Every structure is written in C-alpha cells, then in structure tokens.
Amino acid sequence: MMLDFPLWLRATHFLNLLFISLLVRSGLEILSAHPKLYWNDDCTPGSEWLRLTRKRLPEAPYRELWTSRDEEESFSSWIALPGRRNLGLGRHWHFLADAGWLLTGLLYVTMLAATPEWRRLIPTSWSILPGAWHVLWSYLSLHLVVTPGRYNPLEQLAYFSVVFLLSPLAIATGLAMSPAIAARAPWYIRLFGGRQAARSLHFLLLCAFLAFFVVHLAMVIAHGEISEMALIVLGDIRDVRGALGLIVGLGGLAGVIVIHIVATWSSLRYPRFVQHSTQALTDPLRRALFGSGRSVQQYAASEISAYFRVNGRPPADAAYAAMTREHFASFVLHVDGLVEHPLHVSLAELRRWPKQTQITKHCCIQGWSAVASWGGVSLGEIIRRCGPLSAARYAVFYALDDKSTSEPDSGGPGCYYGTIDMALASHAQTMLAYEMNGQPLPVAHGAPLRLRVESQLGFTMVKYVCRIEFVNDYREIGGGQGGWREDHQFYSQEAGI
Ligand SMILES: Nc1nc2c(c(=O)[nH]1)N[C@H]1C(S)=C(S)[C@@H](COP(=O)(O)O)O[C@H]1N2
Ligand SMILES: [Mo]
Numbered sequence: 001m002m003l004d005f006p007l008w009l010r011a012t013h014f015l016n017l018l019f020i021s022l023l024v025r026s027g028l029e030i031l032s033a034h035p036k037l038y039w040n041d042d043c044t045p046g047s048e049w050l051r052l053t054r055k056r057l058p059e060a061p062y063r064e065l066w067t068s069r070d071e072e073e074s075f076s077s078w079i080a081l082p083g084r085r086n087l088g089l090g091r092h093w094h095f096l097a098d099a100g101w102l103l104t105g106l107l108y109v110t111m112l113a114a115t116p117e118w119r120r121l122i123p124t125s126w127s128i129l130p131g132a133w134h135v136l137w138s139y140l141s142l143h144l145v146v147t148p149g150r151y152n153p154l155e156q157l158a159y160f161s162v163v164f165l166l167s168p169l170a171i172a173t174g175l176a177m178s179p180a181i182a183a184r185a186p187w188y189i190r191l192f193g194g195r196q197a198a199r200s201l202h203f204l205l206l207c208a209f210l211a212f213f214v215v216h217l218a219m220v221i222a223h224g225e226i227s228e229m230a231l232i233v234l235g236d237i238r239d240v241r242g243a244l245g246l247i248v249g250l251g252g253l254a255g256v257i258v259i260h261i262v263a264t265w266s267s268l269r270y271p272r273f274v275q276h277s278t279q280a281l282t283d284p285l286r287r288a289l290f291g292s293g294r295s296v297q298q299y300a301a302s303e304i305s306a307y308f309r310v311n312g313r314p315p316a317d318a319a320y321a322a323m324t325r326e327h328f329a330s331f332v333l334h335v336d337g338l339v340e341h342p343l344h345v346s347l348a349e350l351r352r353w354p355k356q357t358q359i360t361k362h363c364c365i366q367g368w369s370a371v372a373s374w375g376g377v378s379l380g381e382i383i384r385r386c387g388p389l390s391a392a393r394y395a396v397f398y399a400l401d402d403k404s405t406s407e408p409d410s411g412g413p414g415c416y417y418g419t420i421d422m423a424l425a426s427h428a429q430t431m432l433a434y435e436m437n438g439q440p441l442p443v444a445h446g447a448p449l450r451l452r453v454e455s456q457l458g459f460t461m462v463k464y465v466c467r468i469e470f471v472n473d474y475r476e477i478g479g480g481q482g483g484w485r486e487d488h489q490f491y492s493q494e495a496g497i
Helices: 007-032 060-065 087-114 128-140 153-175 179-184 186-190 195-222 225-235 240-269 271-290 318-325 347-352 379-386 484-489
Strands: 332-337 343-346 356-363 369-378 394-402 415-421 431-436 450-452 465-471
Touching: 007 087, 007 195, 007 240, 087 153, 087 240, 087 271, 087 484, 128 153, 153 195, 179 186, 179 356, 195 225, 240 271, 332 379, 343 347, 343 379, 347 431, 356 431, 369 379, 379 431, 415 484
Parallel strands: 332 465
Antiparallel strands: 332 343, 356 369, 369 431, 394 415, 394 465, 431 450
C-alpha cells in the first residue's frame, strides 16, 4: 500500500532525482578526462586500480612525447554530460548540479527535523540491524516484506544510509579534490588517505548511489506501487487525486529527461553560452568557498613523485629550440603593463634574486596529481620591483608555446596564456620556478620559467613564461575568458576546485 507523503517530501525526492542524475553524468565526463583511479597521489603510471581506457602509456624513452591529454577518453553523450571530451563543460554542470543538490538536501533535512517525518527515516533502536537482516533474508528467499504504513527495517536502514552516510561522504570527498582546500589544510585530504583516495572513494560512492537506485527501483516495482497507482487511476477514473499523482509523477520524469537532453544538446551546440550561463551561478559560489585559500604546503623530500606527468607540449618553433641549445642564455623575461617600472630580466639575473623553494602537490584539472619541489623567485619579489599601479587587478602570463604548432590537435590557435588576480599573485607560495627537484627546469615542464600557484588547478600554472603583463581587465586579451584553456576548452577562471 502507498505511504502518504507530504508535498515537500515528494518535491525534494523529485529534485534529488534531477540533480543526482546530472551529477552522475557530468561526473562521468570529468572521469573521462583521466579515466584512471589510484590510491596513491603520485599517480604512477601502471599503479591505477581502475582503468576505463585501452590506451597505454608508451614505455620510458618515449614518455616525453606523451602528455596527459593523450590519456583522455571520449565518453558517449548517452552516459556523460555533455560527452565527447568536454571536461570544461562537464565540470560546469557538475558544480551547478552540486549547488542545486545541496540546496535540496538542506531543505529536505530542515523539513525532516521540523516535522514528524523523521520518525519514518531515522532508526531509534539497534533492533533495526537484526530486523534488516531478517528482511534481507526474506527478500533473498524471494518473499516480499510488507509493513503497512511504514518502512520495513531494511528500507529504513537503506534510506537512512543514503541520506546521512553516502551523501555527506560524497560531499566530503568532493571537497577533498579542491587544490585550494588541500593547499590550505593538507591534513584534510590526509583524512581520506590523500587526494587520489578521495577521488577513488568519490567514484565508489557513485557506484553505491547507482546500486541503491537500481535496487530501490526494483523494489518499488516488485511491491507493485507503480502498477497499484496505475490500477487505481485507470480502474476508477473518479479517483482524481490518484490520477493527478500519476500525471505529476510521469510529467516529472519526462521533465528530468527533457532537462538532460537540453543540457547535452546546448553544451555541444552552444558551448560558450553554456559556459557563461553556468559560470554566472557557480563562479561566485566557488570564489566564496575556494577563492581565498593560501597555500601552506610543505611536503617532505621523501614524498617527491618519481614520475611527474606532462600536460602541454613544448614550443615547436626553431627559436625555442635554439634557446634550449644555449641553455636560455639569451632569454629575457618582460614585465610590463600597468607598472611603474617595466622589467627586462635575463635568467642569469633572476637566479641572483632571493631564491624560494617549496615542495607541493600539483593537481591537474583532469584528475592526476604529483609532488615536486620547485625553486625560483616569488612573484612578490617581482611585484616589489615593478610596482604595479593601483589600477592593476590581474597579472597575465604569456607563454612561448603556440598551440597551433606545439599541439595542433588541442583545439585552439594562439599562444598559451593564463591570468591570476592580484590576491593570488601575492600569495607567499606563488612563484616563477626555474628549478624542479633541484635541477634546472626541464623543457617538458616549462623551461626556462613556469608559474606556480599552489592553491589552484594545474592549468593556471603557465609554463614557458616569457612575459607578465599587469592589466585592469582581461576581456580584451586572447579570447577574453582569462586564459587559453578558458578560451578554447571552456574552463572557468575559478580554479580553486
Ligand atoms: N605554456 C603552457 N603552460 C601550461 C600548459 C600548456 O599547455 N602550456 N598546460 C597546463 C596544465 S593543464 C597543467 S596540468 C600543467 C602541467 O604541468 P607539467 O607539464 O609540468 O606537469 O601545466 C599548465 N601550464
Ligand atoms: Mo591540467
């Protein structure tokens, strides 16, 4: 027999279905960008416990030719939102659905506490455990358990666990993947056994939600609740309330499907529009939650990763090749724009400035991580010397790699660049590195200079930096989104998670 549920409960149940289904599909899109799961934060090739791709990393001497973009998979739009290698937009949908799901959860838990409904859900006695075991046994021997007017102990335990165990854990492990949180509170990711363990758990929670969904649906059908409702309605057309219930229910289900279709189609067809409209809602939230984390990382030398992936191939032009041959003796870094004293500094001179070193964890937006030590000059030192004017709100970092020649299949023209605001630029661990693990910065990792912004995702940390420009606004630069990946892969400027 049907339980009688208040309207708020049915409404939140429906919103929950909508947001979780969006979270699942966009989550799979995010996973497709690095379809491997690890228990170690070095992400050593071959150490993954789950691999959802057939691509293999080539062996040692050829590894330099391989970047983590080559490890990406293209998932079908039938399972991933939006599918077809669209990490940037997948993340936008994930964060939008996150916000919706959190609000729904807040409403649900508040109403639960404010009404007698909580009695149905929250177990108040340990006898629930033997009770649930008993029910499980009955189901396994193919006997339905009917407890009129309330949930049976197994149902109650399952619903309770989804709401008060799986959901908080999904949120907690999701937060553990934020480089801003990991940078400010490294202990937090240690709670889960590291960033990759949190990422693995986040995926296992997805599997648990899916398993719950399948069993839940099977039970509802087995108990005849759907056919019962239909029977009441079809058998007795005077049952207006039942008919309305069925129509609303089916209408809601159709609504969820339509939203998925529209979200997928618009993302593939109008990616810039979807980028802007989703970011309008999620960026302020992200800025508030993950914008101000100052990195206080200092890993031990023993934690440095043996293998550090590469993302972004080196410049392919002859001028860069010539520079590498002479160990960047003629290289000059230009600092200009809204500054009092434009700078033109050689690498040798930079090396004479006060040196800073730090051992930090790099988190690529695709999902992998690795630890390295970096040596160079703090951006604070550069800021002190060039004196940005008060109108300067951002620092733009221009790179030497022209993507149309260095990585022609990467989806865009022009040189790589990235932008950070003055607050990020002034963080103590923000620096221009010319050394990695005590050696001159290797070509693959950005020689002669690369940016480190330790509270942000990897794409912020421009390699092959040749010029820093202080500006008031970045909308006139490049494609106007604040960076090459923002322009061409629809990433958000908010790279704290
Ligand atoms: N110039 C330039 N800088 C870049 C990129 C790039 O393609 N070109 N890729 C970014 C991304 S997405 C990441 S994860 C890091 C990777 O740094 P690594 O190659 O040293 O691991 O560099 C960032 N900086
Ligand atoms: Mo990245």
